[in-house]
Amino acid sequence: MAQVKLDGVGKTYPNGFEAVKPCSFDIEDGEFVVLVGPSGCGKSTLLRMVAGLEDITAGSLSIGDRQVNDVDPADRDVAMVFQNYALYPHMTVRKNIGYGLKNRGTSAAEIDAKVQDAAKMLDLGALLDRKPSQLSGGQRQRVAMGRAVVRDPALFLFDEPLSNLDAKLRNQMRIEIKALQRRLGVTSIYVTHDQVEAMTMADRIIVLNGGEIEQIGTPAEIYHNPASKFVASFMGAPPMNLMDAQLENGEIKLNGSAALTAPAKQDYTGPVTMGIRPEDVVIDAAGPTPFTIEIVEELGAHRLLHGRLAGHPFTVHVGKDTTATTGEVKLQINPDAIRLFQPETGKAI
Amino acid sequence: MKRAGFTSIWLPVALLLPQLSIIAIFFYWPAGWAVQSSFYLQDPFGFGSTFVGFENYTDLTANSEYMRIAWFTVVFTALVTFFSLSIALLLAVKADKVIRGAKSYRTLLMWVYAVAPPVAGFMGIMLFHQHTGPITDFFKALGWDYKILVDYNSTATAFIIVSVWKQIPVNFIFFLSGLQSIPRAVREAAMIDNRSGVRRFWDITFPLLAPTGFFLLIINITYALFDTFGIIDTLVKGEPGNNPMTLVYKVYMDGFRGNDLGGSSAQSVILMVLVLVLTVFQFRLIERRIHYS
Numbered sequence A: 001m002a003q004v005k006l007d008g009v010g011k012t013y014p015n016g017f018e019a020v021k022p023c024s025f026d027i028e029d030g031e032f033v034v035l036v037g038p039s040g041c042g043k044s045t046l047l048r049m050v051a052g053l054e055d056i057t058a059g060s061l062s063i064g065d066r067q068v069n070d071v072d073p074a075d076r077d078v079a080m081v082f083q084n085y086a087l088y089p090h091m092t093v094r095k096n097i098g099y100g101l102k103n104r105g106t107s108a109a110e111i112d113a114k115v116q117d118a119a120k121m122l123d124l125g126a127l128l129d130r131k132p133s134q135l136s137g138g139q140r141q142r143v144a145m146g147r148a149v150v151r152d153p154a155l156f157l158f159d160e161p162l163s164n165l166d167a168k169l170r171n172q173m174r175i176e177i178k179a180l181q182r183r184l185g186v187t188s189i190y191v192t193h194d195q196v197e198a199m200t201m202a203d204r205i206i207v208l209n210g211g212e213i214e215q216i217g218t219p220a221e222i223y224h225n226p227a228s229k230f231v232a233s234f235m236g237a238p239p240m241n242l243m244d245a246q247l248e249n250g251e252i253k254l255n256g257s258a259a260l261t262a263p264a265k266q267d268y269t270g271p272v273t274m275g276i277r278p279e280d281v282v283i284d285a286a287g288p289t290p291f292t293i294e295i296v297e298e299l300g301a302h303r304l305l306h307g308r309l310a311g312h313p314f315t316v317h318v319g320k321d322t323t324a325t326t327g328e329v330k331l332q333i334n335p336d337a338i339r340l341f342q343p344e345t346g347k348a349i
Numbered sequence B: 001m002k003r004a005g006f007t008s009i010w011l012p013v014a015l016l017l018p019q020l021s022i023i024a025i026f027f028y029w030p031a032g033w034a035v036q037s038s039f040y041l042q043d044p045f046g047f048g049s050t051f052v053g054f055e056n057y058t059d060l061t062a063n064s065e066y067m068r069i070a071w072f073t074v075v076f077t078a079l080v081t082f083f084s085l086s087i088a089l090l091l092a093v094k095a096d097k098v099i100r101g102a103k104s105y106r107t108l109l110m111w112v113y114a115v116a117p118p119v120a121g122f123m124g125i126m127l128f129h130q131h132t133g134p135i136t137d138f139f140k141a142l143g144w145d146y147k148i149l150v151d152y153n154s155t156a157t158a159f160i161i162v163s164v165w166k167q168i169p170v171n172f173i174f175f176l177s178g179l180q181s182i183p184r185a186v187r188e189a190a191m192i193d194n195r196s197g198v199r200r201f202w203d204i205t206f207p208l209l210a211p212t213g214f215f216l217l218i219i220n221i222t223y224a225l226f227d228t229f230g231i232i233d234t235l236v237k238g239e240p241g242n243n244p245m246t247l248v249y250k251v252y253m254d255g256f257r258g259n260d261l262g263g264s265s266a267q268s269v270i271l272m273v274l275v276l277v278l279t280v281f282q283f284r285l286i287e288r289r290i291h292y293s
């Protein structure tokens, strides 16, 4: 177990492309950190630099108390779970799990005991003598986990380990991985493009965009206080409603129509982007803001009402007890939940 | 969904017919003919033939020259196969590190394959020439009194080197594409599991290359046994004299130069049986241990 320290770590590929701009953050011992961002934003590159599979072209990386920039991947005491599992196709499950131990000079008896333990933990006992080709996707995923767990490393690295599974299995494995990590207490970095995985699994989320860190924070911080328009629209399904507006004397004017009261402390004047989560709005006949419902999306436990507010596309989240039909309604917007961003830079005000 | 199929038997038959007739005319018919004529003694001048039973075969086993050639063929085949496979594998592993994904290099490296065996033989003649050949000079510098076509071992060495050189590109291409088809993540997982590159090669890469290797083993043995004919014929300039030769070359010498069609046919039949046995042996023994993904 160990803490991880990135100090200005960046990656420029040999072709000159800067996939990760120099970034710094610390991961605490036993913490589960999720790197999330759209495809191509540099998540895998960053993770692979930590694993040692990709050279670090800027900055310094430490695992535990050791600077590991030039340490061989096998000597970093990390274990990685890959998106396509990367099992050794010619080896049985038993050998797949034991291979990393064998090369670290563990005795045969000890390997056997550890493989049995890992297999029990992951419910693989009956599959130990099968080859990967004889396993289902979920079982392969477990073997890949077993291969990581058995080594008892200082750091787990996951690169989109669930993206090849169907939705049901994904939800189940998500909980299992999180529970396993809790039980073992191993520091973990988990890469995903799925914001639901990020929200549900992380102790702390790092949102990446275009090779840069947009925000670091707990799931609640990221969700409720997004540091930028990008984070606001990337995290949460449906995303935060974003609308261009004008801020004057503590009042927000949407397209010249209804005025809203902005969070009191604002002394800023000028154009802003206003953000509001769909669940921070209620339908209220006495409310000040008109909203035209165009589509009602029925989701069982709740409903999403899609429509237009002052000409902007807008979504409202209502509980299953609130009936709604298409047409004009009035909204009450919770002023404390309004977030403001600079329209050009996208940063939170 | 509609399954595509033939409505009558005649179209598939007609489509297969050219291939089947080629196999029948060029393989089964001559093979059958060779089996038949191996039981006859042909008059050297073409006036009829006499049935002699297994005499052509028993004569061969008693013939010390034939046994010597058979032994040479075994050694030659083993060495050519071993060196052309191992050198090609070594080159492929080195190239794979450099050119992951760069396909144009592969084509360039493939070119030697287009050299026909007799042309390879001619290049061999130049390289091993007794007075002007650079390889001759090289061996002489090492203190070996190298005399191609005069000294048995000198000629044998030239056979082996030219044959290996000619076969390396084919093996190289197959090994290289075999290496490149191993998923990157599997290699990377191994890098995290094992520090030693050499051990990773033997534990992961080599077993995953085994299907390719097995296929190439058969191809290379067949090549060394049969397809080196053109190289040998060119190097000895059609006059082997006391130089080494392979069994296939001996078939040709006895049948077409010596006009002993019966004996030559018996030798061909022995070769056919040899190939059959080898193939069965390889599939039984080796293939079972190989992982096909």
Ligand SMILES: Nc1ncnc2c1ncn2[C@@H]1O[C@H](COP(=O)(O)OP(=O)(O)O)[C@@H](O)[C@H]1O
Pocket: A013, A014, A015, A017, A019, A037, A038, A039, A040, A041, A042, A043, A044, A045, A046
């Ligand atoms: N070997 C490479 N050479 C050049 N560019 C690369 C290389 N590998 C990845 N990239 C680029 O770096 C960016 C980040 O890639 P990656 O880290 O794999 O993204 P993610 O995992 O977030 O989807 C992408 O734009 C990708 O095209």
Ligand SMILES: [Mg+2]
Pocket: A043, A044, A045, A160
């Ligand atoms: Mg990725």
